[in-house]
Amino acid sequence: MRILLNEDQLQAGVERLATEIDRFYGDQRPVTVIAVMTGSVVLFADLIRRLSMPQRVGVIQASSYRGGTQSQELEVNETMMIDVKGRDVLLVDDIFDTGRTLDRLTGLIRERGAKTTKTAVLLHKHRQHEVSLRPDFVGFEIPDEFVVGYGLDYLDMYRNLPYLAVLEPSEIDATKSESER
Ligand code: IMP
């Protein structure tokens, strides 16, 4: 694996992200911060502790990577969602790739009556996006490669790595065999 961002770089990026979000919302009015599970789990824990405003915290689950590195049909699970009606909502995800996940979730949060909806991502992949939505807060711009670690997975593995690494094609194959164990 080739390390793209080490622990120190990631922490500096989260700090930048928090500063930008703080500057936008201020430290007085409550914000409803929602983690897009499961990829944002590590980022989320680091980010919310750095934000200054009062927060309501919730999660929503969306999955599009059905056993591969290519995104497929998106599945959304709202059973653990909290009330967003009339609230200022910040959706937090690990990465903006095609953009379909955050586009769909932003629409859903609006339908549920949120007053405002913004999005924050740790990573923004340099590629052609499939939607007109763009994330409001971005930690890092990265090349169009498949990355794992710091919450991001391949076949549900590697989320626990404290750094972000590029998964090479040979490692993708190796992980596939390994995951059958
Ligand atoms: P999008 O809907 O294509 O923007 O993809 C967003 C979701 O796909 C993210 O929440 C990730 O879970 C997943 N994803 C996209 N690119 C990568 C990657 O390089 N590594 C791991 N997961 C990724």
Ligand code: MG
């Ligand atoms: Mg995800």
